[in-house]
Amino acid sequence: MRSMKSLCTAILFVYGIVDVEGFVAPPHGRTGGPALMSTSLSYSSDKSVNGGKRKKIRRKKLVKRKKRVTSISPSSAMTDIPDAAKRKVLRKASRNSSRDVDAALAAELAAYSETRKPRRVKNEEVAKATTTFGQTVFPALLTKEEEYDLAYKVQAMRAAEKKKEELTVENDLEPTETELAEACGMSSKSELRTVMSVGRDALDRYVYCNMGMVNKEAKKYAQSLNQFSRNGGVGSILTYEDLIQEGTMGLMEAIERFDPKRGFRFYTYAQYWVRNRIMLSMSNSARTIRIPISVQNTLRKAGKARKQLTLEWGRTPSDDEIAEYMGIDPEKLHFYNERSRNMLSLDNPIRNHQKSSGFSDESSTLGDFISSTAVDGFDQESYVEIVSRREDVLDVVNSLPAEERDVVLARFGVETGDPKSLAQTAKKLGISTDRVRMLEARGLNKLRHPQRNYKLRSYVDLPKTVVQKKEEKRQQLEEQEKKLFVETEEELMAQLSPEGIWAF
Known part of the structure; x- marks a missing residue:
């Protein structure tokens, strides 16, 4: 009976119906009645409860902690503190022994909110264009004081590097750190290392804080580049990432040339160099066939x-x-x-925007809708054959010595298509007509050699051999017999028809 009573008491305690003293616990959230928990800790005397293990009861600490947290009332000094800071104060106060918020802690947090540095507003145009680049968020632009400080550090590093190059050229040997420090007027090599390290860090920060400007310029020129090479043309070689890289190189050049003593902001100075580098890359690499910059300027x-x-x-x-x-x-x-016309690939797919039309499908390309008629009235195959034959003739003629080659090219007009007479050729080359006649005969004799003219045999109708003639004659006889057999069969069928029978 006693063990059963202890078991029932333990079960009721777990569900909050009775406390450890045997009193009936009031409903949750109501006051009155006996205390929720006695000040002393008790253990179950029966080992059969909870698997035979004695369970430590800590309800008193939990209730006290809950009362302390709910009794905290933020002071008037915390009215301007954000909600996150208020929650931080409450968490710290809940771990404090006192029930109220420590006044010193609240004053400290209030002072923190007042002395917090306001977020510096960026240039609106740059901030709009440089919010994100992929997964990268660009930082704010440098202030005028930061630009000058970093510029002087970069100049000190560049001066040391330039001095190192001068000593290397002068002595044909790279100087040591001690020698370089003495040449730069520094006390020790540790000071030189500090200058170089600080200069590299300043250069990295210069580039990192101005990447937003590079991104803005690259976006602007990428749109014009896409419009220039629309429809996936061959001219679309440069990508947006290529423009970012070119703009970064222009930014590096601007950092090296920037002089803070003139009093200008770095942003306005570097913008010219970034644009110049991007436009130069577009002029040189935007097309499959490069057009000189002077021609592009004229256009x-x-x-x-x-x-x-x-x-x-x-x-x-x-x-x-x-x-x-x-x-x-x-x-x-x-x-x-x-x-200067833009080029398009014949393998460029043609997308059908009108679903109801069956004019093209996903596999259609631009070459499927272009006529095969080529230049000057020749079809595509004939034009390719003419170009190939001209290249082979030039290869064979170029194997001759210089004088014989010039005479043959001029006499037959291989390059210009306008053959010259003996007098015209002699006047052009500055030699006599007899000399032209002799060089022409010598060159033609060399071109008749099989080791030279093997490339041109496929373009000439050579005399047919006896075997080829017999084969052609046999094919002609077979065609005549086949034609005679067909005519005889047609006449026989016509005679066997009813009309033919009645005709007899």
Whole structure:
């Protein structure tokens, strides 16, 4: 009976119905009645309860801690503290022995909120463009004082590096740290190491804090690059990451050239070098076939002139009018316009935007919709054969000595397509006509050798052999017999038809 009573008491205690003294516990949240927990700790006397282990009861500490936390009332000094700071105060106060918040602690946190450094506002244009780059968040721009301080550190490092290069060239040997420190006017090599280390850190911070500007410029030029090489053309070689890399190199050059003594901000100075480097890379690498920068500048000026004349005249001017306005040769401008056209790949897929149309599918390419007709009235196969034959002839003729090669090329017009006479060739080369005739005969005799003309045999109809003639004659006889058999069979079928029978 006693053990059963102890077991029932333990079960009721676990569910909060009775306490360890046997009193009935009041409902949760109500006051009155006996105390929730006695001040002394007690253990179950029956080993059968809870697997035979004595359970330590700590309800008193839990209740006291709960009362202490709920009794905390933030002071008026914490009104301006954020909620996160208030929760931090409550957690610290709950671990304190007193029931109220320590006044010194509240004052300290209030002072912290007042003396906290305000977040410096970035340039709005830069902040909008440099919020994120992939997963990277760019820092704020440097202040004027920070720019000057870092610039002087970088200049000290660059001066030491320049002095090292001068000593290396002068002595044909790289100087030691002690010698370099003495040449730079430093007391010891430890000071030199400090200058170099501080300069590298300043350079890294310069680059890191100005990557937002590089990102902004790269985004702007990447949009124009995508518009230039739209539809996935061959001209779309440079990517956005390439422009970021080129802009970073321009930023490094701006850091080396920046002089803080002039009083300008680094952002306005470096922007020119970043743009210059990006535009230079686009001019040199944006196309599959490179166009010289001078030609690109001429085309750019021609575009501006076209816009200006269109606004003044109310119509689009011709190339001749633009060339006259710019003061250049019209043929040159026409040549530049023809050679500056963007290239497209024939393997570029054609996407069908109208689902109802069956004009193209996912596997269609640009080459499927372009006619095979090539240049100057030749079809594609004939044009390729002409180009290949011309290249093979040039290879064979170039194997001759210089004088014989020049005479053969001029006499037959291999390069220009305009054959020259003996007198014209002699006048062009500055030799006599007899000399031209002799060099031509000598060169042609060499070209007739099998070791030289083996490339040209496929382009010439050589005399047929006896075997080839017999084979052609046999094929002709077979075709005649087949044709005669077909005609005889048709006549026989016509005679056996009802119309043929009644005809007899």
